[in-house]
Amino acid sequence: MNTAPAAGPLGRTERFLQGNEAVAEAALAAGIGFFAAYPITPASEISQILSERMPRKGKVFIQMEDEIATLAAVMGASLGGEKAATATSGPGFSLMQEHVGYAAMAEIPCVIINVQRLGPSTGKPTAPSQGDVMQSRWGTHGDHPMIVLCPASVSEAYALTIRSFNLAEKYRSPVILLMDEVIAHIREKADLSAGEPLFARAQPWAPPDQYLPYGEAFGDVPPLASYGKGYRYHVTGLCHDGAGLPTVDPLVIRSQMDRLFRKINNNVEDIVQVQAENLEDSEVVLISYGASARSARHAMKLARAKGIRVGLLRLLTLFPFPEKQVLEAARPARIIMVVEMNFGQLRAEVERTLAGVCPVEGVHRWDGEMISPFQILEKVESHA
């Protein structure tokens, strides 16, 4: 994680970029075939860059009539076989929730980039916030699993954008890349070699007459045939059977819903990424993510210089929630402090996970200003 501006000359795969620029570059590197968006601050740069670059690559960019339509169009393109994404911020993300649920239910790979701004409602469009954590997890109605990734630097915005496409394709799931205004607009050195190898969507191995788009016989993540390739099947937001046809049979519904959860829950190890620093000897462990983690890391350094043993567990994956890593981080700790720019959304997850094993406190800020290292340090010192 970079916490300081780039120093020294840029290497061959390095560029001086803004977070949103890195996301656009990464989407192109990931092989995005379709991008739809509706204008919104502070996500606009992503659309602007892709509107220029995608047509030059023969890919499709379209500005839709609203955010409900963007995610619908993205899913249409994904069923056509393209890697597809949209980018938005809070108000647009709220409008998209209907289709986040559809993507989860119908298991359509797609990437939703949400550059958080201060809410609720129109809030302060240009101000940093991490108020959409729980909306990312539970914004749509009904019970469903969700994958949410959160970068803390421009390099990481690049790497996690590529990873978002990979996880979406691998698990046939919507993936939310949860950016914040700071990471979106900060300019620093970005390593464009940071992305993982690309994952190609699995194609059906069964002949069309035996293919079942939701058939458990094909595994927890059945391959998704592209439309128009001879596999004629049905996609619906209704509860469905292995063929995708609507059903009201509770046994079928249960088994499909179980598979929906199993495909994520059985692969938490593959999906979850964290970065731990100084956890071995720490009496105070900070848990943070996104822009807040940069201040948390700075506070850790300041505290250590004063002789206070502070560690940091930085979450790159917010959901599925890194329960194992949080429990491990708490083992040596006297106290856990969750650092985030909201009233304590992820803190509740940490408290739920630790269930009294270790005291949990929050360091929060919610006025649209970046949380400062000194606010965190002050809290740390009060417990030293």
Added chain:
Amino acid sequence: MPEPRISQVKSYLRLKALPTLWCPGCGIGLVASAIIRAVIKLSIKKDDIAFITGIGCTGRMSGYMDFNTIHTTHGRALAFAAGLKLARPDLTVIVVMGDGDALAIGGNHFIHACRRNLDITAIVVNNSTYGMTGGQVSPLTPRGEKAVTAPYGSIEPAFDVTKLAEAAGASFVARSTTYHMVEAEKLIMKGIEKKGASVIELMAQCPVYYGRLTGKGGPASMLLGYRESAKGKEGIRIERGVLVDKELPEYGQNYRNLVAGLKED
């Protein structure tokens, strides 16, 4: 072109998804039949058709048809269709929506689909009510007609879908009814063949809710009503046939032209 045999029409249905959930006498099945006959006569392969519907009684049509089918969310079928058609211009995209689906909750997507003039055929099955939820008033319920949420008669004017589609920029606009099945089938064929956004409004009877609540009677009397209205009797004349047929730039072709003119990145 000889008329398709029943067995041939049947082969376009997913038999294991039948019977349909439509009520006896419902007009939606007639529309499904007209679409299948149009596709057979145009000799389009099943694999090459994407068939996309919204939510409601009409929305269920996609589940019964043996194409690449998407039963989308309420009102959003045209937005899904836009993404799929742009990603896969090789597919023939047919969208079927109910009147509330297309013009209340989906109104925004409807006008923009017409404005872009992307090569999609949009069929609006107009039964003037929300059938699935029990007969509520829709934006296509004529003023004065009763509905379960307009027990004293609707005080709102109804949209004219065809005028809206034309004003918004669709290349092809037509209207017919389930009484005029031969005409409906021909209009669907023309709509599919037309490059650009085609909107076809098909008046279809909902005897169980609309017919009962408005006193228009059962399926036969509602169908006869369409016949009479075609003659201009009872003071209502349904204007039928091709209403708009223009050569307008098509969005997908425009996009591909744009791409072709750019230097590769």
